[in-house]
Amino acid sequence: MDVTLVLTHDCNLGCGYCYAGRKFRKSMPRDIMVKSLDLAFSDGDDGKIQVSFFGGEPTLEWDLLIEAAEYARKIAGNRHLVQCVTTNGTLLTKERILRLAELDIYVGFSIDGNQRAHEANRPSMNGQSTWTAVSKGLDMMIEAGRPFETISVVTPASVRELGASVGELFARGVPRIALNPCYESVWSDEDLALWEHGLIEAAGIVASHMREGRIVSLNVFDAKIIARIKGGLDEGDKCDLGSGFIAVAPSGNLYPCERLVGEDTDERARIGHVSTGVERPRVSNFRAENLPEWHAQNEECGNCAEQIRCSNHCACANRAETGNYGTAGGVQCWHEQTTARIADELADTLFAEDNKAFKRWFFPNGQVPVPSTPNPNTRIPRDKRALRVLK
Numbered sequence: 023m024d025v026t027l028v029l030t031h032d033c034n035l036g037c038g039y040c041y042a043g044r045k046f047r048k049s050m051p052r053d054i055m056v057k058s059l060d061l062a063f064s065d066g067d068d069g070k071i072q073v074s075f076f077g078g079e080p081t082l083e084w085d086l087l088i089e090a091a092e093y094a095r096k097i098a099g100n101r102h103l104v105q106c107v108t109t110n111g112t113l114l115t116k117e118r119i120l121r122l123a124e125l126d127i128y129v130g131f132s133i134d135g136n137q138r139a140h141e142a143n144r145p146s147m148n149g150q151s152t153w154t155a156v157s158k159g160l161d162m163m164i165e166a167g168r169p170f171e172t173i174s175v176v177t178p179a180s181v182r183e184l185g186a187s188v189g190e191l192f193a194r195g196v197p198r199i200a201l202n203p204c205y206e207s208v209w210s211d212e213d214l215a216l217w218e219h220g221l222i223e224a225a226g227i228v229a230s231h232m233r234e235g236r237i238v239s240l241n242v243f244d245a246k247i248i249a250r251i252k253g254g255l256d257e258g259d260k261c262d263l264g265s266g267f268i269a270v271a272p273s274g275n276l277y278p279c280e281r282l283v284g285e286d287t288d289e290r291a292r293i294g295h296v297s298t299g300v301e302r303p304r305v306s307n308f309r310a311e312n313l314p315e316w317h318a319q320n321e322e323c324g325n326c327a328e329q330i331r332c333s334n335h336c337a338c339a340n341r342a343e344t345g346n347y348g349t350a351g352g353v354q355c356w357h358e359q360t361t362a363r364i365a366d367e368l369a370d371t372l373f374a375e376d377n378k379a380f381k382r383w384f385f386p387n388g389q390v391p392v393p394s395t396p397n398p399n400t401r402i403p404r405d406k407r408a409l410r411v412l413k
Contacts (some may be wrong), residue, residue: 025062111159135187171198205343209216246365254330318350
């Protein structure tokens with residue numbers, strides 16, 4: 023079971039692409055927090071459980087965040103508990119970072135890259151630059167020496183800086199970078215060309231660090247390489263919207279994903295309340311209406327060799343671009359095939375060089391199989407989209 027607690031609808035940043043909707047001062051009451059965690063731990067499964075803290079900006083509710091993390095540890099018992107927080111970093115201090123480390127809370131630190139990329143998308147609520155505060159927070163995270171990752175949303179406004187941003191973040195000491203495409207943006211062919219150039223540049227930066235013996239992680243490449251090693255995605259790698267995962271709004275309403283909480287006004291997406299639990303008929307109806315299949319069912323998907331590694335199973339990514347949970351868009355398809363091709367080239371190059379850092383990262387048990395042949399269908403013309411948006 024994975025549970026995400028949306029601790030507040032409020033935020034001190036005004037990011038233009040935020041899917042959380044309008045920001046307002048409504049925070050999660052303590053009793054809702056307790057009921058949320060009690061519900062998450064009530065299924066009797068002794069396996070792994072993940073508790074994530076989200077918003078708005080969750081550190082605006084710092085005391086509640088810490089109390090929730092402590093309560094989760096108290097009731098976890100023999101379970102493997104993983105706790106995470108996604109934060110914009112502006113309210114972090116050395117003392118707060120230390121407390122997160124003491125509670126073993128993994129940090130996803132939102133920063134859109136270098137200063138130019140960040141300022142293109144992530145101003146304060148009054149429109150001022152947040153770079154100084156965010157950069158200071160990042161320096162403190164790096165200084166603490168704990169595992170964490172940065173999260174950068176890629177948009178047409180920032181894509182020109184993609185390669186430079188990846189280079190700067192790794193150079194500053196960031197160990198892991200997650201690039202999250204903003205599929206709902208309007209992407210021109212020029213934007214896509216810049217995006218591909220940035221990804222190629224990023225692959226070169228990853229290779230450079232690996233050749234120096236430093237392991238660095240970039241999610242869009244790692245995911246493709248790992249799936250290639252495994253021969254495709256496992257069922258556990260795929261979106262399971264409405265099953266095994268709940269997001270809790272400050273009101274206590276339950277949703278199948280934190281991306282669907284928004285302003286907590288969409289009754290069609292709700293699947294229950296913490297006081298009554300998950301309402302299985304609602305889940306069944308939601309899935310039946312929106313997800314007849316777990317992968318997008320575009321006609322063009324049928325002959326694509328990249329299907330076994332494709333992320334078109336992400337219902338919310340599909341919905342963001344096309345408005346339909348079960349229909350992938352052209353930009354998503356382009357991104358899946360482009361990242362696959364570049365990731366394969368990166369893996370083949372470092373594997374052929376017998377790169378020790380690469381092998382430690384992707385083959386931690388020391389068993390290194392012969393890499394499979396890259397999918398030929400991923401080698402598409404660089405100035406073409408494989409799909410156009412289907413309305």
